[in-house]
Amino acid sequence: MKFIIERFDGKKSYEQTYTVEKKDIEALTLLSVLLLIKQTQDVTLNFTASCRCAICGACGVRVNGHAYIACDSKMTELFEEYGDTDAFRIAPLANFKVISDLVVDWEPAMENLRKIKPALVAKSEFSEKEGCRQNQEEFDRIIKQWDCILCGCCASECNKLTADHTDYMEPFVFTHAWRAANDSRSKDPMIHVKPSVTNGLWNCVHCQECANRCPKHISSADDIAGLRALAMRKGLNSGVGPAHAKSFYTDLVEDSGRLNEIRLALRTEGVSTVMRAGTAVTLMSAGKMNPLEVFGGHTIEGHKDLVKMIKAAQAANKE
Ligand code: FES
Structure with a gap:
């Protein structure tokens, strides 16, 4: 089967395919497969690993786009997750700058x-x-x-x-x-x-x-x-984020229990939200927002129970 590995030599990115016998790797971890490739096919392939027992965190890579720690990823589990595939794409972790092959900064x-x-x-x-x-x-x-x-x-x-x-x-x-x-x-x-x-x-x-x-x-x-x-x-309440969170609370607890996108935007971003009037019109015409409920709608069924649950969670959080 094939391991298509995304490589980087410091100047250019390219991919290289290594072929291994499936029966030879079924009992291995992904890290052992990478070591096997390095030892038997290409000593220039770079990756990092240290403890080999899921403690040091050095062996993170992506398999088919998702992140794994290679030493703790059994090939049997990867076959189970991705079906009986004959190829895996291995890449460095995303959102890090790549230094070399699978090694990131x-x-x-x-x-x-x-x-x-x-x-x-x-x-x-x-x-x-x-x-x-x-x-x-x-x-x-x-x-x-x-x-x-x-x-x-x-x-x-x-x-x-x-x-x-x-x-x-x-x-x-x-x-x-x-x-x-x-x-x-x-x-x-x-x-x-x-x-x-x-x-x-x-x-x-x-x-x-x-x-x-x-x-x-x-x-x-x-x-x-x-x-x-x-x-x-602790009083760090200023800014759009806290205003947005408070607006959710106001809609759910103090108002009708229904999220109201227009009031949410107004409470979060103030009058500058007028710039989004076009979005509101589009939502209304698509039936995603009821214009009759813009400034308050009917209270949802079970609102009292919802408020009780939220208050109980708040009390538990204070304990
Ligand atoms: S080698 Fe240490 S966590 Fe994988």
């Missing part, structure tokens, strides 16, 4: 990670003698985010980064910001929340691809939502 992502100060800045009441103690419950709260191995799969899948990476950071950066901000030993969560806000926290487009493809089953999308809630609770 991590420095810009590491620079982003530094911005949110991922290391613990401990409360001053911890003594040198006692250290920074944490009980099991406090540790359990952040244990999932500690599983992040910085493999870059979430960043590779991120639609926001693909569209425009200049005002956003890799999803795993927000996961580490959430983890640091929610560490019971932390002196001040805002040390991590503020740089998240100023570096694109509200620009996530909610595609959920980061959560879908994380090999450790971490949801950076949830962590981004958690950071947003924390930012708003």
Whole structure:
């Protein structure tokens, strides 16, 4: 079977096809297949790997467009996922600059990670003698985010980064910001929340691809939502993002329980939203928006229960 590998020699991109016997690779991981190709066919093929046991995060690549850690991807599972194919396309992670073949430049992502100060800045009441103690419950709260191995799969899948990476950071950066901000030993969560806000926290487009493809089953999308809630609770309420979130709440809880796109846009972007009047007319003529309900419509069935659920979630969140 064929492995079509996207290569880059520092100047030009090209693809190269390597052929291997299917029976020889069925019991291997994807990383073992790449090593086999390097050892038996082409020593110039470049990729990175270290631990070979899903810990170091060095072996992220794309298979047929999706991100995987190669050492933790069994060929049997890939055959199951993609059917009985006779070719796989292997490419470097997306949304990273390629250095050589499957090797990408991590420095810009590491620079982003530094911005949110991922290391613990401990409360001053911890003594040198006692250290920074944490009980099991406090540790359990952040244990999932500690599983992040910085493999870059979430960043590779991120639609926001693909569209425009200049005002956003890799999803795993927000996961580490959430983890640091929610560490019971932390002196001040805002040390991590503020740089998240100023570096694109509200620009996530909610595609959920980061959560879908994380090999450790971490949801950076949830962590981004958690950071947003924390930012708003701590008074970082200005800007389009918080206004948009508040407008959802107003529509669902204080109004009819029905999202009203016109009021949503007005509450979010103010009068500048008039520029979108044409879009509103198009939506109305396509039957996507009821002009009779622009300034308020009938309350949805079960609205009282919806409000009860939201209030209960809010109360639980405060505990
Ligand atoms: S080689 Fe370390 S995670 Fe794959």
